[in-house]
Amino acid sequence: MAVKDIVSTCAYCGAGCQIKFTVDQDRNKILEAVPAPGRTNDGTLCLKGHYGWDYINDPQILTRRLKRPMIRKNGKGSPLEPVSWDEAVGYVSGRLMDIKAKWGPDSIMCTGSARGPGNEANYVMQKFARAAVGTNNVDHCARI
Amino acid sequence: MSNGVHEIEDAALLFVFGYNGADSHPIVARRIVRAKQKGATIICCDPRRIETARIADMHLQLRNGSNLALVNSLAQVIIEEGLTDDKFIEEHSSGFEEFKELVRVNYTPERVSAVTQIAPEDIRRAARLYATSGRSMILYGMGVCQFAQAVNVVKGLANLAIMTGNFGRWGVGIGPVRGQNNVQGACDMGALPNSYPGYQNVTVPEIQAKFEKAWGVKLPNKAGIALTQVPHYVLHEPEEKKIRCYYVFGEDPAQSDPDLPEVREALSKIDLVILQDIYMNKTGQYADVLLPSTGWNEHDGVFSCCDRGFQRIRKLVDPPADADVLTDWDIISRISTAMGYPMKYNNTEEIWNEVISLCPGFIGATYEKLEKYGNIQWPCRSADMSDKGTSFLHKDGKFANADGRARFSSIEWQKPTELENDEFPIILSTVREVGHYSVRTMSGNCRLLRNLEDEPGWVQMNPELCSDLGVRHGELVKVLSKRGHCIARCLPTERVKKQAVYMTYQWWIGACNELTIASLDPISNTPEYKYCACRVEKIDDQAWAEQYVLDEYVKIRESMGIDVRGNKRGEAA
Numbered sequence A: 001m002a003v004k005d006i007v008s009t010c011a012y013c014g015a016g017c018q019i020k021f022t023v024d025q026d027r028n029k030i031l032e033a034v035p036a037p038g039r040t041n042d043g044t045l046c047l048k049g050h051y052g053w054d055y056i057n058d059p060q061i062l063t064r065r066l067k068r069p070m071i072r073k074n075g076k077g078s079p080l081e082p083v084s085w086d087e088a089v090g091y092v093s094g095r096l097m098d099i100k101a102k103w104g105p106d107s108i109m110c111t112g113s114a115r116g117p118g119n120e121a122n123y124v125m126q127k128f129a130r131a132a133v134g135t136n137n138v139d140h141c142a143r144i
Numbered sequence B: 001m002s003n004g005v006h007e008i009e010d011a012a013l014l015f016v017f018g019y020n021g022a023d024s025h026p027i028v029a030r031r032i033v034r035a036k037q038k039g040a041t042i043i044c045c046d047p048r049r050i051e052t053a054r055i056a057d058m059h060l061q062l063r064n065g066s067n068l069a070l071v072n073s074l075a076q077v078i079i080e081e082g083l084t085d086d087k088f089i090e091e092h093s094s095g096f097e098e099f100k101e102l103v104r105v106n107y108t109p110e111r112v113s114a115v116t117q118i119a120p121e122d123i124r125r126a127a128r129l130y131a132t133s134g135r136s137m138i139l140y141g142m143g144v145c146q147f148a149q150a151v152n153v154v155k156g157l158a159n160l161a162i163m164t165g166n167f168g169r170w171g172v173g174i175g176p177v178r179g180q181n182n183v184q185g186a187c188d189m190g191a192l193p194n195s196y197p198g199y200q201n202v203t204v205p206e207i208q209a210k211f212e213k214a215w216g217v218k219l220p221n222k223a224g225i226a227l228t229q230v231p232h233y234v235l236h237e238p239e240e241k242k243i244r245c246y247y248v249f250g251e252d253p254a255q256s257d258p259d260l261p262e263v264r265e266a267l268s269k270i271d272l273v274i275l276q277d278i279y280m281n282k283t284g285q286y287a288d289v290l291l292p293s294t295g296w297n298e299h300d301g302v303f304s305c306c307d308r309g310f311q312r313i314r315k316l317v318d319p320p321a322d323a324d325v326l327t328d329w330d331i332i333s334r335i336s337t338a339m340g341y342p343m344k345y346n347n348t349e350e351i352w353n354e355v356i357s358l359c360p361g362f363i364g365a366t367y368e369k370l371e372k373y374g375n376i377q378w379p380c381r382s383a384d385m386s387d388k389g390t391s392f393l394h395k396d397g398k399f400a401n402a403d404g405r406a407r408f409s410s411i412e413w414q415k416p417t418e419l420e421n422d423e424f425p426i427i428l429s430t431v432r433e434v435g436h437y438s439v440r441t442m443s444g445n446c447r448l449l450r451n452l453e454d455e456p457g458w459v460q461m462n463p464e465l466c467s468d469l470g471v472r473h474g475e476l477v478k479v480l481s482k483r484g485h486c487i488a489r490c491l492p493t494e495r496v497k498k499q500a501v502y503m504t505y506q507w508w509i510g511a512c513n514e515l516t517i518a519s520l521d522p523i524s525n526t527p528e529y530k531y532c533a534c535r536v537e538k539i540d541d542q543a544w545a546e547q548y549v550l551d552e553y554v555k556i557r558e559s560m561g562i563d564v565r566g567n568k569r570g571e572a573a
């Protein structure tokens, strides 16, 4: 069994505590999370750091994991139907280009994410808004 | 934060303003406790008797919504009693004379005590302690930021630090302790309507030219709109200015934004709503497209913690075998490419190298160094391994303004937008709860954490208010404002004064944002979550109310795609 320790950063608040995860790579499972020495956490974690990784197991408590792209094929009010990535990307880009052509780039609003995705994803999103769409309408929930 | 989290324990005085560390950042709160053990004086400034208040030497239990009145008054005392650091003011600041004039008469402790409900003597004592400790640090949180007058209070706090020379050294400064884990990072990366990555302004021609060259495309030079302005742009702007597409990424405006009835109306009127997330959420119910992505622990990257520290996140596991999900940056790159602006990256390090090459303040924070040192606080201006980043800003009194000086801000206190009235006589303020996080799609889906608390959530009320209304601990009550209502459980607590009640915003049934007001700070566009007028009503038929909560909970979970009754699992719809 390939069991490995990997250090990562907690995603539950701005304190940025370092967590040492023990991962069973064969079974693709996190086994345990314990504090790792970090500049801010200094070898401690709160409850969220200790137990907050369980959401990834999709325990079906509150909401369910999104597992494939979905589109309301027949417009608003119709059911969401699973589609391939190619179809989803084609649909989104097509509609974005239509809206941009008709109403201009500033009719489109994008968000970054202050949560799990990380800095690189935020960089790519704002580059997308500015360079591909052509608007500075990009923001995130810092205000909230 | 202008200073590092690790410096907190070395301050001689901590002035903790509108920041509830114990609930928002337990590990930062520990540093406050450690500072106390090392002999620091603690002043806590909060309308509730929060944990920090218990260990504080002074608790200024100010009235909700009086922040700047108190801050300006503290400044008034410091000036009046000659406790300013004149050398620092003279060498490193501008605008002091005007500020002095502003506070001199109108902000004496006597003048503001009606507004702040704090005894003049206490304001004097706190001002003296802050000005004379030698090493005072201010920590502030959402109790400052979530008002229509917010940025100006931050400027007011900065005034205090400037006039006493508490900037640019170890263990001083002023620190916003930010809520969500990567708020700092989203700002650092330019997910802001007015700045590119690294806080480079979109309206400055040279900066625009630099990014146009790097990205090979003409860029817009007009600042964009803030997230909190979206409902307005959908509902109230003329056709040609309306928002038609909302590409929501890892957020849940239909739960976390103020005045939810208005948000829902806006979401249902936008032509195209795209939700890119790991879990179904409330916004997803309005989405025309769902794009499923990898979650924290399933991808690599960098986070920025609250004191400007870059740290790595690492992929621990693959997404579930039956999930056809992609990383966020891959999804966006594919859409961009399909729109005729090709983006192609092989991994996050490639993206990161592009980021730092465009940001002088980040350029030295390479993956190699993050690997080696664990944490790099920006600015880190050199790729040389010896540059390990910067613990505190404004060293030697140098500030980011063009003339290198800090500027005093002369601003008057302003009342909150919606005051109590006959119909809604109580203040509603939204707060956080330890154990849960924001809209709960992550923490609420963790088996051990969800057991801590469950729907419909609590409303914290002063015991006297409870007995006036005839409600007891655990009883379901109705909370109403001009905009909406919800049901929550009564939690009597001496920690809060009779004039205000407090709710957390993560609940679906006890959704306090049904009530909150979308009144925004003119600069930051942060909503006034900390102040609106409400009323609490007793519910006579408790059996009905309990059944209502159960039924609603089932309904909502079903709408999120959970198999509540043991039926076959359907797609989220």
Ligand code: SF4
Pocket: A010, A011, A012, A013, A014, A015, A016, A017, A041, A044, A045, A046, A047, A048, A049, A050, B025, B026, B027, B028
């Ligand atoms: S372990 Fe707790 S204090 Fe540390 S980052 Fe996570 S949520 Fe914040």
